[in-house]
Amino acid sequence: MRLVQTRVSKEARERVLETLDEENIEHVVADEGGDSDAVIVYFPLPDGAVEKVLDRLQSEGLHEDAFTVITDIQSATTPSLDELESQYTQGPDDEVGLSHATLRTNAREVTPSRPMFVTFAALSAIVAAAGLILNSAIVIVGAMVISPFAGSALSASVGVVIGDYESVLDSLRSQLVGLVVVVTSATAAAFVFRYGRLVPTRLAIENISQVSAFSIPIVLTFVIAVFAGAAGALALATDLSVSLAGVAVAAAIVPAGSAVGLGVVWVKPMLALGAVVLLLMNILLINVSAFVALTLFGYRSPASARLRDYLRFDVGTVAYAALGAVVLVLLVGSLVSTYQYFVLVETVNQNVDEVLTEEPYASLELVDVQTDYEARLVAPAEPDTVTVVVGRAAGTEYPDLSAALQGAIAEDATRPVTVRVRFQSYQETTPGSGAVESASERTGVAAAVGALGSPRTTTLPSAAPTAR
The missing domain is CATH 1.20.1080 (Glycerol uptake facilitator protein)
Incomplete structure (x- = not known):
């Protein structure tokens, strides 16, 4: 809730007060005092009504630079306040918001x-x-x-x-x-x-x-x-x-x-x-x-x-402008670098998915893909590194996986890449069968529930040497 207090000149007084009456806004008028013919008009408004009402009053003669004070109030009681709150909660044309001054x-x-x-x-x-x-x-x-x-x-x-x-x-x-x-x-x-x-x-x-x-x-x-x-x-x-x-x-x-x-x-x-x-x-x-x-x-x-x-052109402004220019140059470079990074990541993710859906790699579970990107506007001296983490059944080997991934990514990527593959594996014994079934690593709630529901022999996951 806001209380608006504004100074209205003698020439605009009649039109301003008529506008407030048309908007069904209760108001109080007080003489400014002294030799002035102006008056001070007081009226409470919902937050979302302040900007609209002031714009309307200014179109009816209230000067844009007129002395105006808008204060925050806890509550107000007027016959039309409930109607105003209902109207300006969503506001005319479904617009909401505070006045410029309040914002x-x-x-x-x-x-x-x-x-x-x-x-x-x-x-x-x-x-x-x-x-x-x-x-x-x-x-x-x-x-x-x-x-x-x-x-x-x-x-x-x-x-x-x-x-x-x-x-x-x-x-x-x-x-x-x-x-x-x-x-x-x-x-x-x-x-x-x-x-x-x-x-x-x-x-x-x-x-x-x-x-x-x-x-x-x-x-x-x-x-x-x-x-x-x-x-x-x-x-x-x-x-x-x-x-x-x-x-x-x-x-x-x-x-x-x-x-x-x-x-x-x-x-x-x-x-x-x-x-x-x-x-x-x-x-x-x-x-x-x-x-x-x-x-x-x-x-x-x-x-x-x-x-x-x-x-204002002074020493401080020039210093801020110089610093801003440096930041702007870095920002432009950041935009270019970010675009290149997004293109590389999209290419990597798409090709990794395609390779892992084909045999003999379809049984692998993708855990993570990390792309270490060297931000340069020209071709980097060293290849970017892509690390692919996959879960596999214990005892299975995929010596050609990194080569398959690197070949697929290199066909579409505009930058050279090195692909590293890290394997995660463990053993699980299912209840009743007595046999050891190999599966890829699981974490979190699923593993905790499994531990409560069935006996299990677990070997800690290990990282296999990188295949090249």
Whole structure:
């Protein structure tokens, strides 16, 4: 519920009050006092009605820059309020949403001051770096909770759709600062972790599953960014809590930024580059999806709003512009690299499926396919590596599987690939038969249920040497 207080000039008073009567909006009029002929008009409105009513009043003579205060109130009692709430819950033409002023206020409320933003960004990056090394999803989630990126990532989209380009520029500056702070803090933390002997200096971080998950630009990681941006924007537009959406926004930014720092300290350029691609693509997708969501929600920028009115040319602006240009170049490279990666992954998955449906490999169970991609705009010096994990019956051998997979993938792939095959196997004794039946490895609930329901002799899975 909102209480609108606006100053109405003598010339527009009659038309404004008639409009409020036509809209069945109860209002109170008070003289401004002094030598002024203007009046102050007070009227309560549902959240979704504010923008529509103000637009209507402005078309009837209320000046766009008229002194207007919109405050949040707990409740109001007027004869027509229930009717207004019913009308504007869904709104005219099925449009819903808050006023531009309220949306702007909501975006600013979830954006901390610059010193606090930098502090919390650094803390979240350090916590995320520790969580990645520990391979702990719980610690990483904790880093997301304290991350301040929800407001800075959403304010740009909010500013564009409501014509507040000052918020757009401030948001872009915050996002650039956030990128630098996260990567720098994570790098410093990783340096302390490694050379302070808190972890083994020869730790193979590329083999840690959480590090790998946030340094490879796979489709599912981009899905997080898309829906996080959309959810955050809709939370702002409907005056709902942004905290959960903020965690999702942080999930797309903080771990990837921390993975960049780990790659730098452990001198893993491909890991760091993959994390940079993921980080920049996630930021782009958050901004785009938030803008699309707000646009579909019915928000439009006023025709009078112009970006150049907010641009100032000084040393700070030039520095931000230079940093933004660097990020833009990296982003373009990330787009090209991501497209190449998607094409390679699609080719690999399709050919692996085709080979494993043919004899003599039809009895194998596909467990996992991992594609280690070297992000380069030109042909890579070393082949990309594809690791295929399959389950097999104990005692069976498939010495030609890697060659079959490599041949099939090489026919369609535009980049050279090396294929590695890792086998998983175990033995299982079925009840009553007394015979040992070989089967591929099963995990999770199915294995637990089997353990309760039948006696079983199990041999731990082992990795067979890579076939070449």
